[in-house]
Amino acid sequence: MAGFLCMMAMAVAACSSPENELYLFVGSYADATDPGISLYRFDPEKGTAEPVKSLSGIQDPSYLAVSRDGKFVYSVSETAVPDAKVCAYSFDKHTGTLSLLNEQKTEGSAPCYIWVDSKRRMAVTANYNGGSISVFPISTDGTLQPAEVYAYEGGTPGSERQAVPHLHCVYASPDECFLYANDLGTDRIYKYDIVASDKGLSLREGTPASFSLPAGEGPRHTVFHPNGKWAYLVSELSGRVAFMHYDKGNLAPVRFVEADTLHVSGSADIHITPDGRFLYASNRLKGDGIAIFSIDPADGQLAKVGYQPTGIHPRNFVITPNGKFLLCACRDSNVVQVYAIDKQSGLLRDTGKDIRVSKPVCLKLADM
Numbered sequence: 001m002a003g004f005l006c007m008m009a010m011a012v013a014a015c016s017s018p019e020n021e022l023y024l025f026v027g028s029y030a031d032a033t034d035p036g037i038s039l040y041r042f043d044p045e046k047g048t049a050e051p052v053k054s055l056s057g058i059q060d061p062s063y064l065a066v067s068r069d070g071k072f073v074y075s076v077s078e079t080a081v082p083d084a085k086v087c088a089y090s091f092d093k094h095t096g097t098l099s100l101l102n103e104q105k106t107e108g109s110a111p112c113y114i115w116v117d118s119k120r121r122m123a124v125t126a127n128y129n130g131g132s133i134s135v136f137p138i139s140t141d142g143t144l145q146p147a148e149v150y151a152y153e154g155g156t157p158g159s160e161r162q163a164v165p166h167l168h169c170v171y172a173s174p175d176e177c178f179l180y181a182n183d184l185g186t187d188r189i190y191k192y193d194i195v196a197s198d199k200g201l202s203l204r205e206g207t208p209a210s211f212s213l214p215a216g217e218g219p220r221h222t223v224f225h226p227n228g229k230w231a232y233l234v235s236e237l238s239g240r241v242a243f244m245h246y247d248k249g250n251l252a253p254v255r256f257v258e259a260d261t262l263h264v265s266g267s268a269d270i271h272i273t274p275d276g277r278f279l280y281a282s283n284r285l286k287g288d289g290i291a292i293f294s295i296d297p298a299d300g301q302l303a304k305v306g307y308q309p310t311g312i313h314p315r316n317f318v319i320t321p322n323g324k325f326l327l328c329a330c331r332d333s334n335v336v337q338v339y340a341i342d343k344q345s346g347l348l349r350d351t352g353k354d355i356r357v358s359k360p361v362c363l364k365l366a367d368m
Helices: none
Strands: 006-009 022-028 037-043 048-056 064-066 072-077 085-092 097-105 111-116 122-127 132-137 148-151 167-172 178-183 188-197 200-212 219-224 230-235 240-247 250-258 267-272 278-283 289-295 302-309 314-319 325-330 335-341 348-350 360-367
Touching (some): 048 097, 072 111, 085 111, 111 167, 122 178, 132 200, 250 302, 302 348
Parallel strands (some): 314 360
Antiparallel strands (some): 022 037, 037 048, 064 072, 072 085, 111 122, 167 178, 178 188, 219 230, 230 240, 278 289, 289 302, 325 335, 335 348
C-alpha cells in the first residue's frame, strides 16, 4: 500500500515555528498521479503561508476532515462507483507527513463531504450522485471500517437538478447528539440520533425523520452559531440563506435572505466568525464572490452589509480561529485567496497574499 502514495516535497519549512502558526490542508480536484492534497504552514497573525508538502495517489480529494487531535486526516475521493472511497491518513505534525492507513468504498457515487466526530469514532460522507450517506466506524488506530449506507428516495421527475436525491453535506448538532444530512435533490434535511455504546457510535432515525424546505431551495451547507441556539443554511439552487432556530435537535426556519442576488444557482459554502458577529456565504457561476451579513446578537437575524468579489468559482472557505482572516478556495483561478476581516464592519480586504494551488476545493485548518 505504501507504493500507492507519493509524498512530494514542495518546500521544507523551518524546523522551529511560532506557537500561533496553523497547518492549512488544501483538497482539490486532481488526477491520482498529481498532487491532490497540499499542506501549508499558515501564520494567522500575518496572513502568510509557506508550502510544506503535497500528497498524490488519490483521485479528486475534494473534501477533507481533520480529527480534533490533529493526528488523522480523512479524505473523500469524489469519483463514481466502484472507485468512490474514503482514505484515512495518519498525520505527523513534526514532519508534516501524511501516511495512508487504509481506504474504504463509499458504495455511493461522488462523495463530496465528510464529517468526523470530535472523539474520532465515526466518519460519514454525503454522496452527491449516490443519493446516500455512508457511515464508517473508526477503529482506535484511526483506520476506517466498512461503511453502512443509508440511501434516499424522492425528487421531482423532469427537474434538471432535483430529479433524484443529491446529498451534499453531513454535520452534527453542537453537542453531537444529532446528525443531519442536507439533500439538495429533495429539499430536505434528514435527522438522526447519534447513539453511543461500548461498540462505538451508530445512527438511529430521528423524530421527525426529516425537515422540509420550500420547493427549489436545494440545501447545501449549514453552520451553527457559536451560541448553539441558531443555525444558518445556504441553499445552492435558491441562493438564499435560511436563518433557523435550533432547539433539542429540531431546526425551524425563521427567515430567508438572498446571498446570490443574480439567481444563478451557484451558492456554495457558509461560515461565521468566531465571535458570532458576521456570516459569509460564497457564490459561483456569475458575479463570483462572498456575501457578507451581520448577525443581530439579540435575535440572530441577518442584515447584508456587503459583497466581496473573488477569483473564479469560489468553493469552500475557512475563517482563522482568531477571526483575522478568511481564506477562500477559488477552483478555476487556481488560487486560495487570503482576505483580512474588518472586525468592526465584517467587510473583507484582499491582502494579495495568494496561495497558488491547482483547482483548490476544500480548506481545513489545524493546530501545529
